[in-house]
Amino acid sequence: MTTTQDATTTPEHAHVPDTRRLAPEADPATAPAEQSPNATLYERLGGCYGIAGAVDILVDRLFQNVKVNANEKVHEHHGNPANAAGYKWLVTSWSIEAAGGPKCYIGHDMDTAHEHLAIDTAGFDAVAKEIEATLDFVGVPDPELREFMDIIEGYRSKVVQA
Numbered sequence: 001m002t003t004t005q006d007a008t009t010t011p012e013h014a015h016v017p018d019t020r021r022l023a024p025e026a027d028p029a030t031a032p033a034e035q036s037p038n039a040t041l042y043e044r045l046g047g048c049y050g051i052a053g054a055v056d057i058l059v060d061r062l063f064q065n066v067k068v069n070a071n072e073k074v075h076e077h078h079g080n081p082a083n084a085a086g087y088k089w090l091v092t093s094w095s096i097e098a099a100g101g102p103k104c105y106i107g108h109d110m111d112t113a114h115e116h117l118a119i120d121t122a123g124f125d126a127v128a129k130e131i132e133a134t135l136d137f138v139g140v141p142d143p144e145l146r147e148f149m150d151i152i153e154g155y156r157s158k159v160v161q162a
């Protein structure tokens, strides 16, 4: 027997969970239930769950982005799916610290991390576009989105070394 979808009901899968809204219930330690008016950007982005959720999507997109991977040295890293999990951890923890959250980043500073990659302005712009599009995609409000993009822009001169 086959079942038919009732057009008047919303199918289960149509509901896309908002990871930022889930954060307080999911992890009260990192995302306070009540946000004070002077909450850090880290808190306003939804704490560890909000940031990790965005980075999960971002890194998958970066690994597939044609402009980002036009740089052969970048592609040596981003072209290998085995690098995804570790890279997601590093970018998540870097972002947590950059947004004013707890100290947890164990990777290199931004100069050292990118010095062997010969990243040019076009490469940086391609990544910045993906970061902005991803924050928008997961529903980060405009003030928080702008604040985080200003932080990213502040690292341009350290990352662009070509």
Ligand code: HEM
Pocket (backbone or CB within 6 Å): 068, 071, 073, 074, 075, 077, 078, 090, 091, 094, 106, 107, 108, 109, 113, 114, 117, 119, 123, 124, 125, 127, 128, 152, 153, 155, 156, 159
């Ligand atoms: C402000 C912007 C950026 C941030 C915050 C950032 C963040 C990071 C972090 C946290 C790491 C890990 C460092 C480590 O392994 O210790 C990393 C490595 C890397 N980044 Fe970036 N990145 C930025 C821009 C870019 C751009 C524009 C590209 C390419 C066009 C890029 C490509 C890479 C690659 C390929 C690696 C891995 C290098 C390796 O392990 O050989 N990044 N980045």
